[in-house]
Amino acid sequence: MPTIIIKSPKNKEFFSGVSAVLPILIGVIPFGLIFGILGLEAGFSPNQTFFMSSIIFAGASQVAFVKLVSSGTVPFITVISVGIINLRHFLYSASIAKYLAHLSTPWKIILAYLLTDEAYAVSIKRMQEKKENTVFHHYHLFGSGITLWLTWQTSTFLGIVLGQIIPEELNLGFAIPLVFLSIIAPEIIKYKSHAICALSAGILAILLNNLPLNLWIIFSSIFGLIIGVLFDKTPRKSQQ
Secondary structure, eight states: OHHHHHHSHHHHHHHHHHHHHGGGHHHHHHHHHHHHHHHHHTTOOHHHHHHHHHHTOOHHHHHHHHHHHHTTOOHHHHHHHHHHHTTHHHHHHHHHHHHHTTSOHHHHHHHHHHOOHHHHHHHHHHHTOOSSOOTTTHHHHHHHHHHHHHHHHHHHHHHHHHHTTSOGGGOGGGHHHHHHHHHHHHHHHHOHHHHHHHHHHHHHHHHTTTOGGGTHHHHHHHHHHHHHHHHHHSOOOOOO
């Protein structure tokens, strides 16, 4: 019976997704721990911090949300800022949609919720393979996504537990921007357009820092995105 279960095409894809994402958990676990602690540091209750991870389920967005709310940013600006951070998911959805077109609506909703940077990265490679029948490839995304979700919830919970026993004198609020920088730094180093985007957004953020309602966040983010896109579309001289 166990052999039959393992050889099932659905289970094979599911456990393939689980194993593919396991190495990434090395970075997810400490990030979740830190977020659980920082949520309490920012003034959120244990329940609010935990359900934030369950509902939003997006590390960068959660860090930004905590930072903006704790600094007194108005809800409208907070929602727009978090939305801008999540714009990349439109690109993920566009590239993965053709592989999920045959699924029912409930399946699409579940996979859309579980779609993260890490799950997309490992599962899109599998879906692009033509070696085997692709009918059950969505189980690969389900396996990677649910593994990340369970790990994120568990690490957040443990962070909340730790956060309640860590002395307030330590004041770990400074870790919020450090965590955010650790998220975006690899991308900035990897792509020139991302570096240009971050640099231009940072400069404008400094110049507009005194705008009311923290509007500098939206203006600098949009400006950085535009500059990054324009730079990426600029023709490069071929190297010969």
